Amino acid sequence: MCNHHDILKSNNKDFQDLEKQIDRRHFLKTTTLGLGALALGSLLNTEKAWSSIANANNTEAILENYNKNRLGLPHHLPKAKRIIYLFQSGGPSQMDLFDYKPKLVDMFGKDLPKSVIGGQRLTGMSGSQSTLPIAPSIFNFKQYGESRAWVSELMPHTAEIVDELCFIKSMQTDQINHTPAITFFQTGHQLPGRPSIGSWLSYGLGSDNENLPTFITLVSKNGKGQPLKSSLWGNGFLPTEHQGVQFRAGKDPVLYLNNPDNYDGHDREKMLSYLGKLNNIQHDAYGDPEIQARMAQYEMAFKMQTSVPEVTDISDEPDHIFEMYGKDSRDPGTYAANCLMARKLLEKGVKFVQLYHQGWDQHIACPSGLKNQCKKTDQGTAALIKDLKQRGMLDDTLVVWGGEFGRTVYSQGQLTEKNYGRDHHPKAFTMWMAGAGVKPGFEYGETDDFSYNVVKDPLHVHDFHATLLHLFGVDHEQLTFKHQGRRYRLTDVHGHVAKDILT
Template identity: 70%
Template sequence: MNHHEDEFRLHTPEFNKLNTKLDRRHFLTKTSLGMGALALGSLFGANKLFGAGAAGAASQNPGELSEDSQEAILRALPHFAPKAKRVVYLFMSGGPSQLETFDYKPKLNEMFAKQLPDSVRKGQRLTGMSASQSSLPIAPSVYKFAKHGQSQTWVSELMPYTAKVVDDLCIIKSLYTDAINHDPAITFFQTGSQLPGRPSIGSWVSYGLGSDNENLPTFISLVSKNASGQPLYARLWGNGFLPTEHQGVQFRSGKDPVLFLNNPEGYDGADRREMLQYLKQLNELQNAPIGDPEVDARIAQYEMAYRMQTSVPEVMDTSDEPDSVFEMYGPDSRDAGTYAANCLLARKLLEKDVKFVQLYHQGWDQHGGLPGGIRHQCKNTDQATAALVQDLKQRGLLDDTLVIWGGEFGRTVYSQGQLTEDNYGRDHHPRCFTMWMAGAGVKPGISYGETDDFSYNITQNPVHVHDFQATMLHLLGADHERLTYKFQGRRFRLTDVHGKVVKDILT
């Protein structure tokens, strides 16, 4: 061995850890940590105490905890008592117009076709579609609004079912984002960054808080079938640089709800169990000399897939639901894969203590023909959305389930393209838009934040995307500044270096 190799070994402790035998000091240190983890795990349950990643490491080889697992113990998640045990996030892809749903602006009726004042626009950037227009004519909504519930909250006539549960909702009218186009805007909401590659919001929850059901994935995504609009990518529920067991699992309608889950033809359960046992042994042999956490993740995923062969068919079967439930969710709830059917399936998954369920519904991008387009979207989603809130409430699940509804941005007050009294379109608008939350730890029956008379700028209580993410994690018992993962020399988190909890909306 030459002088340069000696210097490399001397200054590279990671190299020595992988290529030297375990000395007495390291052995005693690691085994003491392992025994402590076992003792704590037996009292509290490893998943709930450390998160799924740490629990997996402790259960498979507690005497040799990785640095990430030791750090998970120090994080001691949850950081404080959670209000929410689970989340269902109804993502309306395309950007629903706040002007036609929740943000009532009656003064616009007197300003039909007038030019948007420069004092309102304030030089804010436009998309390429609007920038090419010679004028920005104001388009009042053609739909009526009315006050509903004891809270006397304004809701559009397009959402009669949501209006019935409005006293359970916290409607936030002052969301804003950094992105003006769909892909970066959706990616920003789902991962905390406009650039692809970061872990999704559900993956962060899985990594930090683990699972309460060992037979189903911690994070499940459902995409409405036969919906068109901006494309949705698997990376929106991907794990990014987190261990792969934290990626979202997409459930589909049809014969195979989860791809590659069923046994191959001519294979039975006993054969698969034997094959997995031998595969586990091979993976453990591979893992022994290198200690790669991805090998542990691979073993855990194979085991989960085996257990899901029994649990998935059971949870996907809605045939035992009474007719009254299907009537509550609407006629589409009997058609697997529709938004209504996915809302019903989401309730079943939440009952099974799946930690994070995300529904994606495309088609809210109405650059033209908005009055007809948004009426169609509301008809397909309004009843089932309200039914989910109502169903969770009557089953006692809304108290510890957080329900979220919203898209990636809002729409402009001015018309994109030709404007008539009954037809217009709206461009993307990131400066203010509306979302709502309901359930665990959120004040019911309130509206939070205000926008100007044009629904163009926020005038009170702005809520950034990172603030929303921080608040969601807070309700789950996680401090967004402490839920981190070290990757390529830097500690990352969902909210990057931003975000604050919106305490005014919390109970």
Template identity: 70%
Template sequence: MSHHHNDEFRLHTPEFDKLNKKLDRRNFLTKTTLGLGAAAIGSLLGAEKLFGSSPKAASENPANFEQEILKALPHIAPKAKRVVYLFMSGGPSQFETFDYKPKLISLAGQNLPDSVRKGQRLTGMSANQSALPMVPSFYKFNQYGKSGTWVSELMPHTAKVVDDLCVIKSINSEAINHDPAITFLQTGNQLPGRPSIGSWVSYGLGSDNQNLPAFIVLVSKNGSKDQPLYARLWGNGFLPSRHQGVQFRSGKDPVLFLNNPEGYDGADRKEMLEYLARLNQLQNEPYGDPEVDTRIAQYEMAYRMQTSVPEVMDTKDEPDEVFDLYGPDSRDSGTYAANCLLARKLLEKDVKFVQLYHQGWDNHGSLPKGIAHQCKTTDQATAALIMDLKRRGMLDDTLVVWGGEFGRTVYSQGKLSADDYGRDHHPRCFTMWMAGAGVKPGISYGETDDFSYNIVKDPVHVHDFQATLMHLLGVDHERLTYKFQGRRFRLTDVHGNIVKDILT
């Protein structure tokens, strides 16, 4: 349609008229499940018996309570304005990172005692082993900082910032395999289809930057793809789709389908979006579908992101000392180190929730070699992010989280030697750490037995971790709900207690 046609012509085409027809009698009878029968039985029974309340009471209790729920947020004064979650996909071994178990040295090669295992579930990869020989870490540990926190020699950079960390050694989960375990940590349920943590945060708290999404995801290109990642891990589930995580990638198209098509200069982009919004609005008026509103908002956000994304992705103005801080990989877009640096830039722009995924921690065999590579790839940049946020005055109101979906077993899977062994999945106790806004710095919380097989003090379930994260953002995890298929859902389902002992 040419530019000289006026608005009057544009909005009175047959297509527009059809959309603007709203709900006529034929559509009403077609779309109403019970049609006239519902109206007839209503007149016989009366409104109170049919709907359970008088018409007045029903009008005072609308079906959609979401706006009332959101108006109450934040429920308490937030300590954290934003979150960066460093997800180590595959399950880092606590034995080679933070949970020091020196007694295992004298027990090397011995079978895991039945009194410790207590008949607990094994994966199919270990269930057929005739023995479960225990193995100590190949790597040495030392205490660091004023806190005296034990850290493996594989993490010399993290060791420098331990006085800023709250190391939690008693995280536990029921999920023993990767897909349900990572889905559980990210969505609060082992089955797919629920909203991710970042989506709940976006839904509840919205955005502090109208030119960037509230929830952004970065996936390392230099993490070995031992276990797959799925977009549903940062999906919106049953929440409106504008709350899904937006993945930023390396390369010329950091956000897919954001740039204008080839051969299109974009001169009339704004005008096109305005008319598209009006078209969507015409469709929305008769049907009231919230996804139409979402689509309008997403087109508008995409238009603003065409300017904001290239700006935030450009790191060429960062001084050399910043690249030196994060390590040589930080100059290579898409690596874990570069993503840590990019995360800091996004946090500076007040993006509410930034999630980094780094794959490659699933060390069933040749663990000493594999975990050494993983730590070398991630250690410096992780510590640099803490130091960078702190020196910019941002750590006080930014929550940093590090961890995977479960830990590893004390016994070796497959062949065993002092310098070559593997460890299977172990969800009953594993280590994560938190740092920054509202979290006590320089402490270790929770204890495991001498085999890091069972928790002996201060267990922290995955739902407890999720409840605590939401609390730091000012959200009561029991009150932030969304009604779907007749039931009110929340991130923590019907579980979760705030871990008050780790809070300032």
């Protein structure tokens, strides 16, 4: 008695043709590790490309021998191979940390002149105030390093590494509220749905590791403040294998990756093989490239079952490393532990690691709130820079520190000699970059005496994105993706590379 499969096989020519195609794919699978791996192979082995050009001196010769991928990238010789982006969610107060304004001391409590505000938008929280009293920082500043950079007493560890940092004191954004501002910084657009920076880099440059995602996100545990949504590290309209993968603290760093209880997983590979055959049939029928993306994700998930437990185990780090990052580094999920984890992920070939730390939104009790945040983040941040440098990784690793906007010079709410609040300020704030391709011990841009307006070398979010891509060898105008009839890019129709900060 023949079964249903045999009846279909004998009476359905289309089914017979599909089975022949499956047989051919089975041959390809057993000889090339699968179509997904075959497609992925063109994006891998960049280490070989780097090693082959390491001794070349001529730029044109280097680019000629560089192993460009299917998109023809990189466009020029990159300075950066990988990046850690330390995103400080909430908007750190630039004049309390890095943008020293001593003249404000004599203006305590005076109303901020309307000529300084100009036509700038205020939030509803402070726009209803009858006065906008100037609130000088209560923290002491000193100059550090050969660069003589001004740093607040709140950042003693960062003060030790200023000669490695490129301070950008003239950052500007278009968004004044948290959700659109964070989304704008991470995707180049204020509305969710566009690909994130890490997704663009993953799409354009591919992976340096076969067993881990190109783009990984770490969020400090027990964070309070503005909510962080997965769209911030999402792939948008790019293929789904380019989305960021969030690693969490605890026994399950990646959700739904581990096998269920009482399941040993021995037949998982066979199940994935059959699933791949079904997906191939569906792809032949519909031609949807997202099906191939799904196949690549299944392959990656299977590999991650063994690679993730190894890379997330930091127990083998020596004591002096934990001491450098601070006592919190022994507590998985803290900011310091995530900084240490980020370094380890880079060593395993991950290209983009994004850290999110909430809690920088100090509308009231700004001084005490800042003290708390700096205590949690300062040592881990500085240790990361020191650690990368001592391992020889800082030269080709880009590190970015900053939030979605800055804070106002005037106090939101009641002002006293020891306390003030600060509202959102999008038109003048400070970030820093370090490592691959940026000038160390350098300051770019300048604000007025109120840290309210940029008076020299403004740098917009689009310019920041263009510069970041440039450091990876990518022309921001050329990395595009066609979606719904239009070609999109990270910088939309804007952006200029800030060449003055480049080495």
